[in-house]
Amino acid sequence: MPQLNFREERYKPPKIIELDWDNFRGGLNTLLRQTEIKDNELAQADNMKLVGQGVPTKREGSDNYFLTGSSVATGAQGVRGLRGVVFASGASGINELLAISDFGYLVKKSGASYSIVQGFSYASGYNAEMVQAFNNVYIVNGTNALTKYNGVTIYPFTSVSKPTGVTATNLSGVSGTFQRSFRISAFSAVGETIASDAVLIANTPQDLTDTTIRLNWTTSSPASVVAGYAIYGYDQGDERLISTVDPSTLRYDYAGVPDPSIFVFPSAADTTSGPIAKYAIAHKDKVVLGNIDAFPSRIMWSGGGTNIDKFNWRYGGGYVDIDKDSGDRITGLIEYQDTIVVFKERSVWQVTLSVSSGLVIPTVKMIIRGLGCVSHRTIKYVENDVFFLSRRGVFTLGNEANYVTNVLRTNEISAKIRPVFATLTSSQLNLACAIYQDTKYRLSYPSSGNSINTKEIIYDRERVAWMGPNNYPATPAIYEVYYDGANKENLVWGDSNDNYVTEFSSAYSNDKGVKIQTILLTQKTSMGNRFKFKQIKDVYSNWRNISGTPFVNVIRESREGAVGSAQSFTVTASNVGVGYGFDKWGTFKWGTSLGAGNSESSNDLAKRTRVNQVARTIQLEITTTGNNDKYELLGVQIKGQYLGDGFIPNSWNTN
Helix, strand or coil, rough: CCCCCCCCCCCCCEEEEEEEECCCCCCCCCCCCCCCCCCCCCEECEEEEEEECCEEEEEEEEEEEEEEHHHCCCCCEEEEEEEEECCCCCCEEEEECCCCCCCCCCEEEEECCEEECCCCCCCCCCCCCCEEEEEEEEEEECCCEEEECCCCCCEEECCCCCCCCCEEEECCCCCCCCCEEEEEEEECCCCCCCCCEEEEEEEECCCCCCCCCEEEEECCCCCCCCCEEEEECCCCCCCEEEEEEECCCCCEEEECCCCCCCCCCCCCCCCCCCCCCEEEEEECEEEEEEECCEEEEEECCCCCHCCCCCCCCHHHHEECCHHHHHCEEEEEEEEECCEEEECCCCCCEEEEEEEECEEEEEEEEEEEECCCCHHHHHHHEEECCEEEECCCEEEEEEECCCCCCEEEEEEEEHHHHHHHHHHHCCCHCCCCCEEEECEEEEEEEEECCCCCEEEEEEEEEECCCCEEEEEECEEEEEEEEECCCCEEEEEEEEEEECCEEEEEEECCCCCCCCCCCEEEEECCCCCCCCCCEEEEEEEEEEEEECCCCCCEEEEEEECCEEEEEEEEEEECCCCCCCCCCCCCCCCCCCCCCCCCCCCCCEEEEEEEEEEEEECCCCEEEEEEECCCCEEEECCCCCCEECCHHHCCCCCCCCC
C-alpha cells in the first residue's frame, strides 16, 4: 500500500484590522455621505473648533457687552450698525465703538461707559453702514441721507432748493426760426439739485452773433449753502452744461455754446442733502457710496482730501452707473488694492478712478457674470484675498497667481458645506454677515424658516477647514473687531434679536447663561471594506484637558442594517489612563488603562473601551451638555477583524 503523508496545517488567526483617526484637520464635510468623507473630516461639529494640528474642542462663550437702546426703545429689536473707530486726539487717540439699533440713535461706547449721541434719529428697520475717513465717520442706511459724525456731533447735510422763476429774454429782438431750451440748477459743496423746469424761447436766429439771450432766476435757499448755479441748454444737440455762475449772480447772458471737450449733464437726483445710499467704503482719500436711492446700479464718490465731504463733480466728485439696464443691483463694495470692487447680485465689477482734464473718469471692467454677492456684510478681507457669500456659497476673490497682469479671479471655498446654504431663500441670504479675525472667517446666517440670523459657521484659514455650526441665544446681525482704550482686541457683534452688543471670548464658558451643547460626529467608517462585516473589538481614545463628563456613543450599523449604539461611556479625568506607554503608544497603540507608560504631557489621557459587536460600519458621537464639560480629542483607534461570508445578511441580494 502506498504510504500516506500527512501535512500539519497551522491555525491562522483572523487578521486584526486597525483604523486610526490621528487628527481631524479636514473639518466639517456635509456635502458627501458620512461613509464617503475622509478619515480626518467630521460629519457634525456643533459648537466646536479646531486647535493645534486638527484637535477638536469646545468653542468659546459669549456675554453682553453693552446695551444700544434705552427705556424709550421698548419693542425695538436688532442692532442695525456697528463700527469701531479711533478719533485722532492727543498721542493715543480716542477709541469708540459705535452702534445703531432699531432704537434709532447712534450710541457710542468709550472705555467703560456708553452714551447716546443726540441731535439725529435714524429710520428704524434699516441696516446702517459706517465708514471712517479723515477723522470723520460717514453713515448710510438706504433711507436717510448721508450723515457725518466727528466724535461729538452728527451733521446731516443741508438740502438746497432748485431754482425757480426762470425766464429767457431775447435782448436784441432779432428773430429767426430756431427754438432753444434752458434749465438752471443750484449746487452746493456737497451736491447738485435737479434742474429747474425748462424755459423755452422760440423764434431766435441760429447764429447768435447779433443777439443775446438773457436768463434770469430767483435765489435758491438757503442762500448761505449755495455755491453757485449751473446753466444747461439744448442748442443744436443734446442738453449739456453751458456755464456756471457764482451764487451772487442770478443772471446769465447766452451768446452761443462753445464746443466743450467734456460733456456734463444735469444731475438725475438732488444730492445737496447728501446722497441716499445703502453702502459706503473709503477708497484712497475719497468716500465711495453704492446703490444710490432710485439708482441701484450707481456708485458715487466724493472729492479727495479736504473735499471729502463734496460729491459735486466740480470738487472731484462724480458717479457712474454699472450695467444699469440689466436689472442687477449693487449689493456691496470693497476697496481692493488700487481699485473699487463692485458686487452686484449676479456679477462682479472692477472700477478704477483716474483724472482727465480736471475730472475724475471711471474705468469699469467686468470680473465675472453669473456670480455675485448676496450680502455686503459678508465681503471681508482675508489676508490678500476677499471672501464673499453668493447664492452658491462662499467664494474668494483675488489676483491670479503667476499671471502677467493683475487679473482678478474667483474660487469657491465652501464646496464641503454646500447643504448649509441650499435651503435658504434670497431674502435669508441677504441677512448674512461675516468677520475675519484670528485666522477665522466667521459667517452668520439664518437657519431654514428663520428671518434673523440663527447660526454661525467658521472657515479656519490656518487649517483650511470649516467647523460648526455654532448656536447662540442671540446671533450676529453684524460683527466688528473693536480695539478698546487698553488696545485689547474684542470680537463683538450686534445681536439679531435684541439691542445688545455681545462679546465673544474664552473668558465665558456659556452664552449669556445658556449652556453650550456640543456634538462631534466622525465619519461612518467601513474600516477599509464596505462589503465585509467586522467584529469590532476595542475603541481606544486619546484625550487632553478634560473637564466635566463628555459622553461618547459608539454607533454601529448592524448585520441587518439597523443603526444603534454598540457601546457608550463617559470620559473624565479620573477614569482614563495616563500616558502613551510602549510599542507605538502601548499594546493598544495609544496606551490604555492597562499600563501608564511614559507621558508626553500630564494632560494627555488615554482610554480603552470594549465593544465586541459585529458591524458593517462604525462611528463615534461625542456630546457635552454642561457648563464645565470640555475636552480635546487627540485621536481615536478602532480595532477589529473581518468576518467570513457566513455573516452576509439575508436582506442582501445573492442571486
